[in-house]
Amino acid sequence: MADIKVVNLSHSYSIGTPFEKKALDNISLEIPHGQMVGLLGHTGSGKSSLVQHFNALLQPTAGQVYVGGVDINSSKITRRDVKHQVGLVFQYPEYQLFEETVYKDIAFGPQNMGLSSSEIDERVREAAGFAGVSEDLFEKSPLELSGGQKRRIAIAGVIAMRPGVLILDEPTAGLDPEGSRLILQNLCSYRRSTGSTVIIVSHNMDDMARIAERLIVLANAALVMDGTPEEVFSEPEKIRALGLNVPQSTQIALALKEKGIDLREPVFTHELLLNAILRIKEAAVC
Amino acid sequence: MSSIIQFDHVHYKYPGDEKESLCGISLSIEEGSFVAVLGRNGSGKSSVAKHMNAILVPDSGKVTVCGMDTADESNLLKIRRNVGMVFQNPDNQIVANVVEDDVAFAPENLGIPSAEIRERVDSSLELVGMLEYKKHAPHLLSGGQKQRVAIAGVLAMQPGIIVLDEPTAMLDPQGRKDVISTITRLCRENHMTVVLITHHMDECVNADEVIVLSAGSVAASGPPQEVFSDIALMEEQGLSSPETVKILYDLNREGFSFPLTTLGVDACAQMIADALESR
Amino acid sequence: MLKDITLGQYFPGDTIVHRLDPRTKLILVVLYIIALFQAEGWVSYAVVLAVSVLCMLLSHIRPKNLFRGLKPMLIIITLTALLNIFYTDGTPVVPGWIITWEGIARAVKMILRIVLLITGTFLLTYTTSPIALTDGLEMLLSPLKKWKVPVHEMTMMMSMALRFIPTLIEETDKIMSAQRARGADFETGSLVRRATALIPVLVPLFVSSFRRADELAVAMECRCYHGGEGRTRMKQLVMSSADHVALLLGVLFLAGIIVLKLLGL
Structure with a gap:
């Protein structure tokens, strides 16, 4: 079980130079296995730095990171092994494709793990299925494909390592609404079938409110909000005060409140807004 | 009001492609208006943009910009200085190591005298709110700042039209807001014609006209209120209407009767509040 | 780093x-x-x-x-x-x-x-500044234009290269992290192994450089770039x-x- 536990984690860049900057400031949190987490915050709030600590790409300036109970920075070997357990998909991952064929590119991760070719083959096909990459594309060069397809191939390349935790940094950036929706759909069904933890770093409040079970909000290198969407959106004003957008449905709910109509419960999706308004309508009729 | 860009049955196929990316498209853009062009990836949005300043010329049909035929080579420079073009990736359109040198690039190419270039550079940076960064290195700026520098870079040509091809696709919400408010101001206060290509619906709310492209031709066009209220069409085009329209639409199915032409959050809430209170 | x-x-x-x-x-x-x-x-x-x-x-x-x-x-x-x-x-x-x-x-x-x-x-x-340097070089070498030496083009390429060095360094960093996350190992093994380990970094870097060059060329054309002919300078060099x-x-x-x-x- 790949539970993540972070204890008093701090990280600074360019230590000892005039450019020294605190990216993470004393962060502690636990993510039990199997959660769907949305990690939110401004550019520069520390989101990307935080997730790069989960697979030891960055090492803490202070504090510890445990994955499955093991301090991942205790040795070179744990630092290497954690990369198989915690898969990280970077922003615009399509720019990291390099193999001649789609198949070989997806197989790169499993190959680095030293698996047998039959095992690799099984994983490549499984991962392609999860990421929505058709097997017809396997022998094509990734370079000839569309941006959306490349993105899926890159995601499949990480899923093929069968990580217990899958982290994606802005997986829908730059895609059209349809493409974004499909990728998020794939990620949700991936998590349902494998039971892995999925952590999505995003700017898109609407998407995260809809699909995440838990939202973590960072601001200025610190953890400022952490809870279920219900909990987090019970204080929409606080999110706004942090300079972040709230979902469109929450904006409408807030505007209604200003006009004297209190929907009384947290609203952060279309359905919740619709039902809350309809309830008030019923109440008025009775 | 007169039409400043005119597409007449334009066909275009990229060399090596099988399918046409523009299939006989006709459209017209009014001088001084803010026009948003929407559509899923591959609908021909970028090809339309590239026809507007003669980076691409039609295989057949005709594109006229400020009365000039883009297929006529002798008009090339005149068209390009009149139609400023901003692209998706700000890193790939900034040519110099210092912000002000980059903004000076276009007027330098046009052979403008030094003193006037200086003035143009400063006033363009002022217009996009980046004057205080004029001595900065572009690679140290945020995405939104870089994109505003890129806008200043085309403003320095003093174009009448500015075409932006998904300028916010790579930006964070703050950067998006800054860029959109900058171009809205350019249109409303400086009376420039703005053509914005995007797939973020919320960026089109203030547009005068929305054009939805599908497979190389126009699927719908009109004021945003009108286009967005056609929820079926939006779904079909892989776009999604703003929540304000969607909620009113769904409430109508539950017995309300709201007009679907409201895009603002506040106006939408007001209508719902009024309806609930009158019961 | x-x-x-x-x-x-x-x-x-x-x-x-x-x-x-x-x-x-x-x-x-x-x-x-x-x-x-x-x-x-x-x-x-x-x-x-x-x-x-x-x-x-x-x-x-x-x-x-x-x-x-x-x-x-x-x-x-x-x-x-x-x-x-x-x-x-x-x-x-x-x-x-x-x-x-x-x-x-x-x-x-x-x-x-x-x-x-x-x-x-x-x-x-x-x-x-690199720009001043290439400008200076262009002017010093400008007498060579008489013999059809493409001085402007050469110095333009130089300043463009200088402009993209930080961008490419940043990109290399990013690609290396991404491949590391997929288990790539750049630090251990023989010299040959380490050299081959760089392929997953160099290929994407090349591909993206070509893409950048392509987009940059279009962006420059859009800003009316047509070679050195008739070009003026904002910053005149004065002795x-x-x-x-x-x-x-x-x-x-x-x-x-x-x-x-x-x-x-």
Whole structure:
């Protein structure tokens, strides 16, 4: 079980130079296995730095990171092994494709793990299925494909390592609404079938409110909000005060409140807004 | 009001492609208006943009910009200085190591005298709110700042039209807001014609006209209120209407009767509040 | 981190050295290098050293930055020094030893020469922005245009390359992290293994560089770029009296070194 536990984690860049900057400031949190987490915050709030600590790409300036109970920075070997357990998909991952064929590119991760070719083959096909990459594309060069397809191939390349935790940094950036929706759909069904933890770093409040079970909000290198969407959106004003957008449905709910109509419960999706308004309508009729 | 860009049955196929990316498209853009062009990836949005300043010329049909035929080579420079073009990736359109040198690039190419270039550079940076960064290195700026520098870079040509091809696709919400408010101001206060290509619906709310492209031709066009209220069409085009329209639409199915032409959050809430209170 | 590499980095400032016309500085560096290679005796070396220290003081460049730039050259410097120490004939330091007094003297001069050479060129790049530098170069070389040498195109490419160095370094960093996350290992194994491990970094870097070049070319065309013909400059280069004085001093300096050489100092 790949539970993540972070204890008093701090990280600074360019230590000892005039450019020294605190990216993470004393962060502690636990993510039990199997959660769907949305990690939110401004550019520069520390989101990307935080997730790069989960697979030891960055090492803490202070504090510890445990994955499955093991301090991942205790040795070179744990630092290497954690990369198989915690898969990280970077922003615009399509720019990291390099193999001649789609198949070989997806197989790169499993190959680095030293698996047998039959095992690799099984994983490549499984991962392609999860990421929505058709097997017809396997022998094509990734370079000839569309941006959306490349993105899926890159995601499949990480899923093929069968990580217990899958982290994606802005997986829908730059895609059209349809493409974004499909990728998020794939990620949700991936998590349902494998039971892995999925952590999505995003700017898109609407998407995260809809699909995440838990939202973590960072601001200025610190953890400022952490809870279920219900909990987090019970204080929409606080999110706004942090300079972040709230979902469109929450904006409408807030505007209604200003006009004297209190929907009384947290609203952060279309359905919740619709039902809350309809309830008030019923109440008025009775 | 007169039409400043005119597409007449334009066909275009990229060399090596099988399918046409523009299939006989006709459209017209009014001088001084803010026009948003929407559509899923591959609908021909970028090809339309590239026809507007003669980076691409039609295989057949005709594109006229400020009365000039883009297929006529002798008009090339005149068209390009009149139609400023901003692209998706700000890193790939900034040519110099210092912000002000980059903004000076276009007027330098046009052979403008030094003193006037200086003035143009400063006033363009002022217009996009980046004057205080004029001595900065572009690679140290945020995405939104870089994109505003890129806008200043085309403003320095003093174009009448500015075409932006998904300028916010790579930006964070703050950067998006800054860029959109900058171009809205350019249109409303400086009376420039703005053509914005995007797939973020919320960026089109203030547009005068929305054009939805599908497979190389126009699927719908009109004021945003009108286009967005056609929820079926939006779904079909892989776009999604703003929540304000969607909620009113769904409430109508539950017995309300709201007009679907409201895009603002506040106006939408007001209508719902009024309806609930009158019961 | 790759970002820490100093590659002809520019430190903005407002000193006399910063304000000099880039053409002046380019000419001065050439004069300085010629002088350096004319220097033979200790006195000449002392003069060159004094001049470069003076310029450093005038330009407010911290010695720390200079040493950081020298670091990558350390191996070459040590190697030449060792070769000179061991392979110069003369009077042994201790009878029977291979090391000679002449060898030591030559090694010291060699080290001085390399360090001074680097210092001189660094002073130029530390105090002159890349754009000013390429502008200056273009103007200095412009007489060559008569013989159809594409001076503008060459300097344009240079400044473009300089512009994209930080972008590409950042991108390399990103791609390396991404491949590391997929289990790529760049640190261990034989030289051949490590070289092949770089393929997953180099291929995407090449692909994206071509894409960038493509987009950049279109963006430049959109901004009416059509070669050097009819182009003007926002920042006109003007030689001030300070430049004339500096050039005069530069010529005197070179002449002085040559005189010292003739005197055998």
